[in-house]
Amino acid sequence: MPLLKPITSPTLLANEAICKANIARMAKKAAKHHVALIPHFKTHQSLEVGNWYKEFGINEITVSSIQMAAYFSGQSWKNIHIAFPFNPLEINLLNRLVKDHSISIQLVNAEVAQALADRLTSPVEFFIEIDAGYGRAGVEVSDFGKIEEIMRIANRSDKLDFKGFYIHAGHTYHANKEGIHAIHGQTKAALRMLKDKYCDEFPDLITRSGDTPSCSIEEDFEGIDEIGPGNFAFYDLTQASIGSCDKSDIAVALAAPVVDIRKEKREILIHGGGIHLAKDVLINNDGTNNYGEVVLLTEQGWTIPATTSFLKSISQEHGLIKATDELINNIQIGDILGILPVHSCMTADCMRGYFSLKGEKLDHLKGQKAY
Structure with a gap:
């Protein structure tokens, strides 16, 4: 069927070949730098597009809500990470979802950590989200008191398992290449510092960075174990304007x-x-x-x-x-x-x-x- 003939109103077209080329390029970069690629699916939010990633060896994904996690849960992903400060009003939903699926979450305060410790019915892994300069969400990188308060609650619980630290440096989306390089340096330094500080207590601690500009432009990921970009699958004019694509x-x-x-x-x-x-x-x-x-x-x-x-x-x-x-x-x-x-x-x-x-x-x- 001709592509344009049935279009009578605004319609979003997805170019599979370009999208797969973008995924392939990011997967190749991740392999080159020995970091795991855990892509964010909030950009496309599509089961069919999600299947395209499997062609490139992707078996874990990131989402931005528990509803999105449920949507993708039937695709047999090894793990689905919800990269948003966990909403305690959704603990019952999380309990239902983790009965049959591996779900990890993100914490930014002790109050939610304690609510989860009290009400979870199955073990759940979590990252502590760190704010290393963006200012939107996360524990300030130097606030060891808050970080360790969350850790203490998890240590007393048989339902909360600390996985590592997560940084989304969203201010890279508003920077030029020089600015992106500086922000990425701050992210690396913050994650490396946190890993050095807590690796004796948590030898399997993972560090993850999630912004598309850094993952697209940078070639040094020292101190970072995993990357979780999302926008790279489709890209857009903003990414083109800052040099990501x-x-x-x-x-x-x-x-x-x-x-x-x-x-x-x-x-x-x-x-x-x-x-x-x-x-x-x-x-x-x-x-x-x-x-x-x-x-x-x-x-x-x-x-x-x-x-x-x-x-x-x-x-x-x-x-x-x-x-x-x-x-x-x-x-x-x-x-x-x-x-x-x-x-x-x-x-x-x-x-x-x-x-x-x-x-x-x-x-x-x-x-x-x-x-």
């Missing part, structure tokens, strides 16, 4: 119908707005907003034009493209344009499904249809 590595594009053309203004109105792409934005060199960039769709995928047309503004359903002369002179109302997302994780979450380039629907945790 090329635009040709972006594996998803929103197919959006053209509904109006204003040649005198070099503007194209598409059906594709915030409810499809989210509202993440980049700032162009001239100070204009960029909510996504145009690619030309083909039956084999898409091509990237030599000159860039971009979404200058979006509202709920509308997207307004600032078009190049070449695009404005070769487009018609009713055509379908592709839009590379600024943030692929959010776009996938908004769209709740995909079409492959073969025209097949691919699942998503939050939806049954791709359009």
